[in-house]
Amino acid sequence: MTNLIMIPALGCDERLYAGIAPLLPSNVLASTIIPDHDSFEACVEQVLAQAPEKFAILGTSFGGRVAMELALTAPERLQGLIVIGAGPGPVADARAGRRRSERLRGGEFEQVITEMGDIISHPPGPQGAATREAFIEMCRTQGEELMARQSDALAKRIDLRPRLHEIACPALMIWGTHDEFSPAADGLTLSTAVQKGRYVEIAECGHFPTLEYPDEVAAAITHWMEDSGLAVPISG
Numbered sequence: 001m002t003n004l005i006m007i008p009a010l011g012c013d014e015r016l017y018a019g020i021a022p023l024l025p026s027n028v029l030a031s032t033i034i035p036d037h038d039s040f041e042a043c044v045e046q047v048l049a050q051a052p053e054k055f056a057i058l059g060t061s062f063g064g065r066v067a068m069e070l071a072l073t074a075p076e077r078l079q080g081l082i083v084i085g086a087g088p089g090p091v092a093d094a095r096a097g098r099r100r101s102e103r104l105r106g107g108e109f110e111q112v113i114t115e116m117g118d119i120i121s122h123p124p125g126p127q128g129a130a131t132r133e134a135f136i137e138m139c140r141t142q143g144e145e146l147m148a149r150q151s152d153a154l155a156k157r158i159d160l161r162p163r164l165h166e167i168a169c170p171a172l173m174i175w176g177t178h179d180e181f182s183p184a185a186d187g188l189t190l191s192t193a194v195q196k197g198r199y200v201e202i203a204e205c206g207h208f209p210t211l212e213y214p215d216e217v218a219a220a221i222t223h224w225m226e227d228s229g230l231a232v233p234i235s236g
Contacts, residue, residue, distance in 0.1 A: 002029070002055075002056055002079065002080075002134060002219050002225070002230045002231060003029050003031070003051070003054070003055040004014070004028050004030045004031070004054070004055065004056045004058060004059045004060070005031060005032075005033055005047065005051050005055050005056070005057045006021075006030055006032045006033075006057075006059070006140050007032075007033060007034075007035065007047065007057065007058070007059035007060070007062075007063030007064070007066045007067055008032065008034060008035060008060060008062075008063050008065070008100050008138075009060040009061035009062050009063055009064075009085070009189035009207075009208070010061060010116075010140070010147060010151065010154065011113065011116075011135070011139035011142050011146070011147040011150070012063075012135065012137060012138045012142070013032065013138050013141060013142060014032035015033060015093065015134060015137075015138055015163075016060060016138065016208065016211065017030070017032060017058075017208055017210055019210060019214030019215075019218075020210050020214045020217050020218040020221070021084055022037040022217035023214065023219075024121060024221060024222060024231075025216065025222055025226070025231035025232065026232075027231055027232050028225065028230070028231055032148075033046070033047050033050050033051070034142075034189075035047055035066055035150070036146050036149055036150065036151060037064075037129050037153065038090070038149040038150075038152035038153050038172060039152070039153050039156060040065060040066060040073075040153050040156075040157060041069075041070070041174050042153075044066060044069050044070045044102045045068045045151060047070055048070065048073075048074055048077070049142075051077070053077060054077055054078075054079055055076070055077065055078065055079060056079045056081070056082070056225075056230055057070060057071070057078060057081055057082065057131065057139060058083075058084070058221070059083060059084070059086060059186070060080070060084040060085055060086070060180070060208065060210065061084070061085045061086050061181060062086070062150050062153070062154060062205065063148055064083040064084055064085060064086025065086045065087070065153075065154070065157060067081055067082070067083055067086075067168075068081070068083060068086065068088060068160055069160070070121070071167045071169065071171075072160065072163055072166060072167065073170065075166070075167070075169065078169050078229060079169060079170075080169055080170045080171070080172075080224075080225070080228055081167065081169055081172070081194075082171070082172045082173075082174065082221060082224075083171070083172075083173050083174075083187070083190060083207070084114035084173075084174045084175070084208075084209060084210065084217075085174075085176070085182045085187075085207050085209075085211055086177060086186075087182045087183075087186030087187075087190070088160040088163060088186070088187075088189070088193070089159055089185050089191055090158050091154065091155055091156065091158075092160040093176045094155050094156070095137070095176070097151060097152075097154055097156075098107075098152075098155050099156070099225060100112060100151050101148045101151040101152050101155060104144045104147050104148040104151060105144060105145070105148045106224070109137065109139075109144040109147075112147075113136050113139040113140070113147075113198025114136065115136050116139075117132045117136045117139075118132065118133070118204075118206060119180045119181070119188075120132060120135045120147070120180075120181075120206060120207050121135075121179040121206040121207065121208060121211070121212060122176065122204055122205055122206035122212065124204065124235075125178075125204045125205060125206070125212050125213075126212070127211060127212045127213070128212065131206070131208050131211040131212050131213070133229040134211055134213070135208070135211075146195065150197050152213070158200055160222070161193065161199070161212045163188075164190065164193035164194050165194070165195065167192060167194040167195060168194075168195045169196070170196045170198075170224070170228035170230070171190075171191065171194045171195075171196060171197045171226075172197075172198050172199075172200065172220070172221065172223075172224045173187040173188075173190050173191045173197065173198070173199045173200070174187070174193075174200045174201075174202065174209055174220055175187035175188075175200070175201050175202070175209070176201075176202050176205030176206045176207060176208075176209050176212065176216060177202065177203050177204065177205060177207075178204065178205060178206050179206055179207045180206065180207065181207045182207070183212055186202070195197060196228075198224055200220045202216055202217070
């Protein structure tokens with residue numbers, strides 16, 4: 001049995017993965033952890049405290065950054081790494097990140113999540129509108145203070161690119177071609193920088209492939225896990 005820990009994006013919860021979890025191989029036990037600290041160091045410690053001794057990790061956006069940081073912090077515990085829509089570089093504009101946190105705490109919560117929701121998905125796609133609404137509902141459930149702490153962590157992120165070569169476990173990067181938060185080039189760069197990387201790009205998709213194209217994402221994860229020895233291949 002392979003334990004797969006899934007770490008959602010900023011403001012999101014287990015609903016981000018509801019479409020893919022039932023489609024994963026039968027010997028994969030998937031569960032969700034929601035880190036809620038204002039630094040990635042503390043978020044990594046939170047995940048490690050709750051995770052089994054050995055596990056694979058999947059993270060989206062904020063969660064993908066947690067996953068990368070964890071892969072560098074505790075490589076001996078990690079069996080596999082899946083990153084969706086999270087670049088390894090430093091924060092592009094720390095002031096803008098701090099401003100987002102201030103707005104979340106300062107009474108502009110609905111405005112912030114609506115603005116983010118407007119660019120979170122690829123509207124022409126089959127699940128574009130539904131993905132936008134799902135994101136906003138998850139944010140409302142998680143609340144402004146949790147989102148603000150996660151936003152604080154994002155605003156302080158450093159450049160992991162010089163250390164990516166240290167990641168030796170099998171790694172899979174899944175990106176939407178129309179991701180407006182983290183361009184697809186980030187995923188390709190990440191996949192070539194780690195030791196055993198694979199890159200999958202999904203057309204007509206935005207920042208949340210697990211909501212927009214769950215079947216395709218689950219299939220990509222399943223094939224990668226089978227090839228990596230993390231799942232038993234389905235006999236024909």
